[in-house]
Amino acid sequence: MPIHTLYPAERGNLSLSFEYFPPKNDEMETQLFQTVEDLAAFNPAFVTMTYGAGGSTKARSLTAVRRMIHDGFPNTAAHLTCVGAAKDEVDAIVSEFIDGGVRHFVALRGDPQGGIGARYEPFPGGYENAAALVAAIRARGDFEISVSAYPEKHPESPDVVTDIDMLKRKVDNGATRALTQFFFDNNDFERYLERVRRAGITIPVVPGILPINNLAQVSKFAGLCGARVPEAIVTRLIHLDESPLERFKEATHIAAEQIVDLARRGIRDFHVYTMNRSPLVAAVCDLVGFQRETSAAVPSRAAGAAA
Ligand code: FAD
Numbered sequence: 525m526p527i528h529t530l531y532p533a534e535r536g537n538l539s540l541s542f543e544y545f546p547p548k549n550d551e552m553e554t555q556l557f558q559t560v561e562d563l564a565a566f567n568p569a570f571v572t573m574t575y576g577a578g579g580s581t582k583a584r585s586l587t588a589v590r591r592m593i594h595d596g597f598p599n600t601a602a603h604l605t606c607v608g609a610a611k612d613e614v615d616a617i618v619s620e621f622i623d624g625g626v627r628h629f630v631a632l633r634g635d636p637q638g639g640i641g642a643r644y645e646p647f648p649g650g651y652e653n654a655a656a657l658v659a660a661i662r663a664r665g666d667f668e669i670s671v672s673a674y675p676e677k678h679p680e681s682p683d684v685v686t687d688i689d690m691l692k693r694k695v696d697n698g699a700t701r702a703l704t705q706f707f708f709d710n711n712d713f714e715r716y717l718e719r720v721r722r723a724g725i726t727i728p729v730v731p732g733i734l735p736i737n738n739l740a741q742v743s744k745f746a747g748l749c750g751a752r753v754p755e756a757i758v759t760r761l762i763h764l765d766e767s768p769l770e771r772f773k774e775a776t777h778i779a780a781e782q783i784v785d786l787a788r789r790g791i792r793d794f795h796v797y798t799m800n801r802s803p804l805v806a807a808v809c810d811l812v813g814f815q816r817e818t819s820a821a822v823p824s825r826a827a828g829a830a831a
Contacts, residue, residue, distance in 0.1 A: 528780040529813040530787055538787060540566055540814060541703075541730070541795045542805070545574040546584035553588075555800055560592065562802035565816040566809050569793070570599040572630050572670070572703075586620055593625040601670060602626045605634025606657050610649035618661060628668035630703065631657040631694075640748045644680065655693040662698030671695075673702035673729055675716040679750035684716070688723050695725050702727060703795045706734035706746075708778075709754050710785050731786055734797040735779040735804045736761060775804060780811040787812075 530538075542563050547553040560571065573589045575581065585602065592600040602621045606614065621629070633654040636642040646652040651660060658669055671694040672678075674687055681687040691702060702720075707713055713731055720729055736742045736753075739761045743753050757778055764771035783794055798805050810816075 528777060528784050528811050530784055532813075534787060535813055535815075537792060538814065539569045539793050540809065541793070542568050542571045543574065543703075543732075543795060543797050544571060544588070544800055546576065546581045546588040547800070548581075548584070552800070556588065557591070557595070559798060559800050559802040560595075560597065562806060563798065563809075564597070565818075566806075566814050567817050568599075570601055570628060571597055572601040572603060572628075572795075575603040575605050575632070575634075582617065586617070586624065589621065589626060590624040598625065599628065600626065601628035601630050601668070603630040603632060604657065604661075605632045606646065606651040606653065607634035608637055608647055608650075610647060611651055611660070612649075614651060614657070615660065618664060622664070626667075628670065629661050630670045630672075631661055631699070632672055633657070640679075653690075655690065655697050658694050658699050659697040668701065669699045670701040670703050671699040673704045673716075673720070674750070675704050675707045675713045675731075676751050678705075679748075684719060688719055688725070691720065692723055692725055695727055700727055702729045704729065704732040705749055705751055706732045706797055707751055708757055708782065709752065710782060710789065712752075713786070714789060728793060730793045730795045731791060732795050732797060733779055733783060733808075735808050736775045737799060737801065737804055739765075772804065772807070776807040776811055779804075779808040783808070783812050 544556060544560065547556045571592065573585055573592065575585045589600055589602045604614070604617065604621070609617070631654055633644070636644040651657045654671055658671060661667060661669055671691070673691055674681070677684050677687045681690070704713070717729055734742065736757070739758065743758070746753050760774050760778060761771060764774055786794070796805055
């Protein structure tokens, strides 16, 4: 048995959620829904659909979320940002999501319209940040509201204290769960979680796991997001560029080791960034020891299909 696999007793009540992004064309749409179908075997507690930077994929997000719910995934959470829209426009989008069956939002400020690294300016008449958006959604009803969290701090935050203050404001306004930016060093997450708890924040803080499909891309993106790819991970992957099979296996082990180590530190919930592709994510889940279920036995799908 591979050493990364959790023993049944250790698996306890571990739970998964998967993040997807809206497709840009028919081919990507086919791939998305195939991935959703493949990963449904792991019976995720919920799945989430991102919202394009600058609101650029508003229509695509809405369409994809509606289809997910219609296709039997009622636990689909809609991401939403404050970028590039006045409050009434954002409120109207919230209404459209609610009409489409959404009961779980991931409320975000979003990146500056000039791109990551540019100065963020709230849109005139818009929600100024994620905390304000959380309050607006909470005022609409008893929804689940997830928000972001940054174990290595957000690049715009002067320090971790400021960062955790922002998380606290979101929780005070009604957030029920935090999903973290991806990270690769579990000590960073554990230290962050201790500080979050010391600040009196008690909501679940769910680690974001990014299996590394492409080291160069992930390293570039991590740099922009203020996340670190540890040297030890770079060393394990960098010489495998020409060996796709070996690279896939090593990437599977890296992510599985991270999840197993977190589980042994007491973490129960895991949010996996899928990049809309199932093979690597499924391999990671299998290696960790998450159970696969047949579609008939998956409660969320069965409930959706009956609706
Ligand atoms: P906030 O929680 O409001 O702020 C994040 C941190 O930045 C805070 O901790 C705060 O300390 C600091 N900060 C904020 N504003 C300022 C300021 N004016 N001055 C100094 N510090 C400040 N982006 C998308 O476009 N679409 C998505 O669907 C999407 N989904 C995401 C999902 C997750 C789980 C995560 C972690 C990120 C996601 N993002 C998404 C990226 C996110 O929009 C960016 O990281 C954005 O820069 C911050 O949004 P936020 O909601 O985290 O902001």
